[in-house]
Amino acid sequence: MYDFREIPVIDNHCHPYLFEVNPARYEPLDTFVGTRDGSAESIAHRDAMIYQRWATRELAAFLGCAPTIEAVAKARAAVGDEGTYVKRLFASEGVQGLVIDTGYPQPPVDMTRFRERVPTTLYPVYRIEPPIKALLDRRVSDFSEFVRAFEDGIRRAIREEGFIAVKSIIAYRTGLDLDLANEPDGMGAAGLAMALAEPDRMMASKALRDHLIFRVLRLCRDLDVSFHIHTGIGDPDIVLARCNPALLNETLKQPQYRETRVVLIHCYPYVEEASWMASALPNVWMDLSEGVPFALVATDRIFEKALDLAPFNRIFFGSDAFSGPEQTWLAAKVSKQALARVLGTLHERGYITAGEGPEIAEAILIGNAKRMYGA
Ligand SMILES: [Zn+2]
Structure with a gap:
């Protein structure tokens, strides 16, 4: 209605x-999930996603081309x-x-x-x-x-x-x-020291990051x-x-x-x-x-x-x-x-x-x- x-x-x-714009493969049709490289496996992975099939058809209709990844890429490049x-x-x-x-x-x-x-x-x-x-x-x-x-x-x-x-x-x-224990400035300062002491361990920066939020x-x-x-x-x-x-x-x-x-x-x-x-x-x-x-x-x-x-x-x-x-x-x-x-x-x-x-x-x-x- x-x-x-x-x-x-x-x-x-x-x-x-x-x-x-890549005339072989139109990247903005990709989803954010799946690997984004151009290997045959990752292309097959993305092409089996319903989103991607649908997006290809919708865009083909807008561009006036055949509803295939290749045709959309070509039309988009043009x-x-x-x-x-x-x-x-x-x-x-x-x-x-x-x-x-x-x-x-x-x-x-x-x-x-x-x-x-x-x-x-x-x-x-x-x-x-x-x-x-x-x-x-x-x-x-x-x-x-x-x-x-x-x-x-x-x-x-x-x-x-x-x-x-x-x-x-x-x-x-x-x-x-x-x-919330990381709210006081003292905890922020201690958190900064911890983050700097272990720069390669992300969780070492938790107190600092909480404090900054x-x-x-x-x-x-x-x-x-x-x-x-x-x-x-x-x-x-x-x-x-x-x-x-x-x-x-x-x-x-x-x-x-x-x-x-x-x-x-x-x-x-x-x-x-x-x-x-x-x-x-x-x-x-x-x-x-x-x-x-x-x-x-x-x-x-x-x-x-x-x-x-x-x-x-x-x-x-x-x-x-x-x-x-x-x-x-x-x-x-x-x-x-x-x-x-x-x-x-x-x-x-x-x-x-x-x-x-x-x-x-x-x-x-x-x-x-x-x-x-x-x-
Ligand atoms: Zn975002």
Whole structure:
């Protein structure tokens, strides 16, 4: 009953990319899972993923070519001016902006070139792990100096460099089970000494990293920006046993952190836990990128579970696009279809009125991002 194709979107989480268009194999069709090299085994692995088959057909329809990986790669290599192509691609799904985590890939992508190739509104997000690594690599052992440099970097990013939010991937480092015992400065200082004593053992930096997260939570509140925290699955080096967003509950329920707007990024497969947190805590939002679009088969379930408990003004559409504009485009397309089905069912059951369907879809696809980032 619903058709949300005309609703525009802002992608709440993606990354800059500067791929060379390869006429043999079009990399932005790849999923983030599986090995990404060009060996026959890894290509066979990716080609047996339903996402990839579907993405190939969708893109073939857009490019007007045969629905094969080879034909899509060839047609994509022949599109001509990249900026013009991306404009047309984004216009077809109403993509109006990208909230972009510039911390991946490393070394960082040249944002001037990226802006030329991807002409849409960008909302850059400042990732804290590269500066932590730089300070540890420089072996800054004075705790006050470490903290000053770290926090000044965040202040400068927000006030002078155009960043609109701060991001952490501590789930890839020491996990989301933050220990509140690491809050005091004394523990931060001891944590820095431990991290420097064992630079090759990641868990040696846990006390320091926990301590810095507590600082960033306070700083984001003072700077009035949101703090994005990676949760759920990711690349294979994720600390898999410690990426459940529920692990953050102990911290986020503390009175001193309740005024910081925290966005749980990805959440999948812990969408139910995140939905509960977004309903139980006044300061938690959830983002559905990565599960959408790469766990394609789960798309309807992801939106359903997010809506289990979370108010719909706490849920963001996102893609986790990391290697091409098509990933945002595919995520927008499948999200509009899934939301039409999911909200249509809720209306049939009498849970929402006919008019509430578009209101909810608009909030998730673009409205919540506009409000969060002042877009
Ligand atoms: Zn990401």
